[in-house]
């Protein structure tokens with residue numbers, strides 16, 4: 509058993525309480541490569557922001573659970589080396605699908621886990637979440653749970669349709685399970701294709717899709733039921749159109765990729781939403797930089813040549829999110 513405290517990581521409890529009060533959100537960036545990890549830490553240190561580094565089941569399979577765990581430990585030391593005396597870095601399991609996966613993360617140094625029972629019948633979701641909370645709290649690890657279903661595909665999490673969280677269920681769920689934060693469904697979805705063209709309108713000037721607004725009425729109703737309780741938004745990439753255009757210009761094919769407008773996320777960050785999950789935007793920033801690099805330097809074959817601009821582009825995106833969307837800069 510390795511406690512996250514030995515690794516210099518923190519759980520989400522104080523971080524979320526401060527964010528809810530302060531009207532901002534903590535960035536939760538997914539990672540599975542060294543370059544993503546470096547870019548996340550550089551961005552967090554430069555903006556003096558707390559940060560959640562999260563690992564999905566797919567990331568664990570890709571990179572190896574042990575390696576990712578040591579990378580998070582390395583992230584803390586790297587942040588200190590960059591001049592941050594007391595980094596606030598959370599290592600979080602994204603979309604844990606069983607008690608065993610959550611336990612294995614808690615036992616190996618994660619400071620926060622998500623148990624995603626959202627596809628289960630309500631009573632089973634309560635039962636599973638409660639079991640994870642009982643184990644996690646023994647080690648002061650915080651637990652995110654989910655009610656409602658997001659559409660979209662992310663690693664092994666996939667759903668064709670979304671079901672908004674039912675505000676009338678949240679008090680019962682949070683009370684029975686004892687979870688520390690709650691991921692809700694209000695119209696965000698995983699991936700780079702968050703909405704079908706028929707759900708959107710088109711900007712007559714650019715021809716780009718304009719997505720429908722998030723269900724802020726549902727968020728408001730949930731906040732009313734659970735005042736001050738930390739709420740989480742998954743599927744919150746904005747799918748920046750300049751990155752999509754670069755990808756398509758240099759040989760990619762992402763027609764009609766569309767995300768959540770940043771103005772909507774900014775509005776959500778000012779409410780009880782205190783954790784905003786971003787994965788696809790990092791993938792897009794990396795891919796755009798690599799495609800452009802190869803198109804301009806067809807003779808390059810040293811990974812450092814194309815991964816350096818990829819890392820820089822991700823860092824720029826992370827800094828932008830922290831400062832212009834979530835507002836978590838200067839909150840250390």
Ligand code: 13P
Nearest residue numbers: 699742743744745787788
């Ligand atoms: P995006 O696909 O919108 O980046 O969502 C990521 C996410 O919610 C991770 O759990």
